[in-house]
Amino acid sequence: MGDIAVVGIDCTFPGAAGVRAYWDLLMRGGAGTGPVPGQRWEARDFPAVSGSGGFIDDADVFDSDFFSVTPREAAAMDPHHRLLLPCAWRALEDSGRAPGDLAGTETGVFVGVMGGEWGRLTMSDLARVTPLLGAGSSAGMAANRISYHFNLTGPSLAVDTACSSSLVAVHLAANSLLAGECDTALAGGVNIVLSPSLGMVYGQLGLAAADGRCKPFSADADGIGRSDGVGLVVLRRLEDALADGRRIYAVLRGSAVNQDGRSNGVIAPNRWSQQRVLNSAYRRAGVTPDRVAFVEAHGTGTVLGDAIECAALGAVHGVPRDTPCAIGSVKGNLGHTEGAAGIAGFIKTVLALHHRIVPASLFAARENPQLRLGERGMRLLKSPMRLPRGESLAGVSSFGMGGTNAHAVLGSAPPTPRPAASTGARGGAARDAVGVFTVSGDTPEALLRNLAAQAEAVAGRPRGGAAALCWSSNRVKTGLPYRFAAPVRDTDELVAALRRAATPQEEPGSAGRPWGRPVVAFLFTGQGSEFPGMTAGLHRESPAYRRHLAEADAAIAAHLGESVSELILSGDERVHRPEFAQPALFAVGYALARTLTSLGITPAAVLGHSLGEYAAAVTAGALDLAEAARLVVRRGALTAELPAGGAMIAVAAGPEEFADLLAGEPGTVVAALNGPADTLLSGPREALERIGRELTGRGVRVGPLPAPYAFHSPLMAPAAAALRTETVPCAPPAIPVASTRHGRILRHEPMDAGYWADQIEEPVLMDTALGALALDVAPTHLIEIGPRGQLLRIAARGGRVPGAEHLHPAPGAGATGQELAETVAALYRGGLEPRWEELYAPEQRIVEPLAPYVFSAEQRHWDRQAFVSTAGPVARPPVVPPVPPEPGPDPVAPVARADDPVLEAVVQAVTEVGGYPPERVVREARFYEDLGFDSVMIMQLKNQVEARLPRVGEVSVQQMLPALRSVGSLAAFLDDMLLARSA
């Protein structure tokens, strides 16, 4: 049998909400048993049943909104199903992926459940039967609901073999994986003690423990105590898990299932069958029993059951061996979780192998001497057992009342080679690498709740670098509507950022809900922004930027004759000379743009200011890198050959205000129209100085530019003429180019030699180009692609793109990887799905465990009357859960229902069908995403609408379907119908 990796776990058992709490309970030898909660039944009403057992807290809690389940359906759902859904979410998260990523995959779901008590309890009163109750009454729906809500299309089945159900489910899941039926499987089980009925049966059979506690292998063992539990593991084929870099808790080496057949009574255990299932599991795993260090036994603590199990275990494991085979049973801690019993033992064993220590078995101190464990080569664990180095093997047994036995063989996870630890070379004061930590939630409150949970979890870790945590959060904690993202370097910064954002109203910038994808425009900076050592900080920290700058460097070196990146990074002052400045800026612009696009940031349009148009053209696909590199080097050389004497000045006024001055100074021209009051002039130095003095005298602000050349003026004519003779292979841009040569979006004009020649002597029409860009693509984000901020300031002054967020991944000499990370974080908050891996070096892409998602505990559903109606506790009407009012998707548009009877009727119909409180049903609420409507509910909705709006007459579902986007769209559709009917 092939190896199966356990890559994710979630569970809730009595006294242990979550995997961590479960392990803590086991290691401190705690027990989760307690008195029967009043919500289940009044203990005094059922004296024949033990007044205590294992009950999980909050069995009635269900975050129905999260799973888009209507309150009415949630109330009609089997509690087993309600507990499984969040458990599945957390288990998938624990496996290192966002659960939403599995949507549409052939992931299998295998759930052990026992009985189907809920269906029996709720469907027996025929007067109360409803479609919703009917849909929930089948145990099979336990698995199917997970598949439905997570959109998993692999095999999906509930398994009922009584108490061995959940280990049989694991066995089936493993076989399904090995058969190639699915690539990922969720397996486990659930059990909720809804009523005292099965407890009464155990009592009548003489199998019930008086104190409600299982005491496995103890001299005091006197029977079973029943318990709640839910647990799921995420399984993958070992080779897939290793290839995917998953965290592996343990490896399922083999498993087997068999049956007692016609044994000594249908519910009696059978020693020989148990021996056979153990042997066949070891055979399938390819191990011999002498190598098995520990067996998590079925161990219910019934006198007969313990005796038979120990006889079988002894017969198999009592072979010559170095140390006795340790045994124990988690039922001492939890009680018998029945349909979830196998998974409780399985998870305990997986965690024991993961932590390399096996917890002690409770009630072991008074070991039952009649079991003769020592003679049989076994040892009941009276204290925790540390497992030795290397691989340890362990077995898990689970036996069903009807004779279906299961045994699984687990081994330690293989050692995983870590990527070359260049992190070890942190060398004293070096800073930790920057990453972006992400959290998401289905509502604003959920986001705050989960920010607080993450903050608390990270604060409990030793201080350290946060990059691996960030990477893990990107893989797991993304995908829900409300988003948080912040760039951080270490855990201190991370905790501080999470705590700030978890405090409502503070720092609204780091969290929010995007309603679409961001529309990004790249603005490529031109000459004048260069400086020695530009982008060195980013180069040090960003592997992607290093890679792309090297590409540009290679393309340029062929023409420049030296390494431009070396020139840039070494802080060489020659970077100010045009023959180096132009290739250097082109290299930086190209590398920055490629870094962003490799991160998944695709521009909707590009704009380049003067020289910036070269890198913009490459990004738009108009020029290829080699061609652009050749041209830029040529342009730089041509510029350098120009005679000195030219200059440029910036004037804070429009050219119309000083046309007289320009006319009076031959050779002076407008070089760039950056904004309405933002003009650059070029010309002979002395002439410009005269204009400058005159303008200053008129109270107009004037500033010199460092350029020793009169760019974009007739003085550039020799360079332009030379460029015009080039042969420039170019393509139509694949991305709109807002041309600063033409001051509009480039249409059919090729970016050929003529373009580049004109471009150097004609004025830069920045303002109109920016205006055209705004009109054409309406960007939500402007990103400056250059080593120092220029264009964003120009855009801010000109006001052509109001409302767009300004981002700059390399804003000046102090820039590091931090600003690039902030750029990615801002765009993620704005709706982008970045390619996160590009942000991290390979050695940082390590899966770190993160605290699981915290669901809302606001909504509770428990109808005791329906479950337990035998005795006479005061009847409590089913409670329609209080659902907190939540602002709709668009809180700025309040619903004015009073003067809109159609909308009011729709709201009432939806409220009735979904069981929502009316304030939840706002105009913007979407039927499928927000209100969880399905086809059955739509039929009901149609009937409700027709009944409430008789004047509309009959509406077919076909007619209604296109209008079923939101409550508002349906109301509008019905309004039109009314209008048409009355016309």
Next chain:
Amino acid sequence: MTRGADPADRGTVYVAATGTALPGEPVDNAALGRMLGVGEEWIDLFVGTRTRHFGWDPVTGEVRGSLAGLCAEAGARAMGAAGLGPADIEFVVLATATPDLLLPSTASEVADRLGLDHLPVYQLQAGCSGAVQALDLGRTLILGGRRAGLVLGGDVTHRFLSPRRDTARMPTEELVNYVLFGDGAGAAVLTDEPEGERVAVRAVLNSWTGRGRPPGQLLDWYGTTDRDSERPMLAEDYKAIEEHVPAISVEIFWELLDGLGWSLDDIGFLLPPQLSGRMTARIVERLPAGPAREISCVAETGNTGNALPFLQLERLLPELATGDRALALCVESSRWIRAGFALEKV
């Protein structure tokens, strides 16, 4: 070369990775001079330490972190760099002169923060030689059959130094403590097979030689009966240290070298005792000249006591190539403990 490197050498212990932690931003001499009311040049001239880190606010004296926090950070970084999880670590040895509490030990607090459980945890009360003592004990535990363990060293200064209004009247021998010491922690993961950085520990020297000699350094503590005592809590016999430490260092040097049969030319790197920038320079001058490159940290970190050799190791590891050898020397002047170790990357 007197002995070939055998990667599968039984009976050899390896350093797989190191991790360090220094609290907050470095405090430079200008800032320290302002705090103490002394000239920056005085610190430069007499101590030669340029920066150090304090886990307490040099202005308000507010204590921001603990030794356990620093050690846990260093330990977690070392484990992360070695690619080992909590289940892989089989022992903890922590050396310090300044534990957070007498009980429970800082070592047990660190084990808890690192998620370790059910394993032996030792704490060594030591000064500058503590890191070597921890290494010595850790090596013994590995040779006794453990697979991997964590050794740590660290110290914090807040109990002995604090911003005081009356530094102007402080005697020089007390004032000097403020400019000598700093807070820090370091850790190393030891393994029984070459892993991670694959640095074999070829020798460890750890020998108390204080019989009949007065202490060169004193760190006192006080409790309910004598809390108002005016006696100095921190004192150093600088004359004795200046006189003896360089000479002892030379002896340690030769003892390690001769024990291994290595020659001067075999050592690529030298990790000298880190008392202060000035003292370390003086010690190095006295050591026999050879090709070895000096790896020191004290000028940037201050004297961080038990953390020092780990801070040096972290600087050393990126420089070490396969086959390179390094020698570390340590003198604890409290009661004259000679310590050192020899490393070789395999």
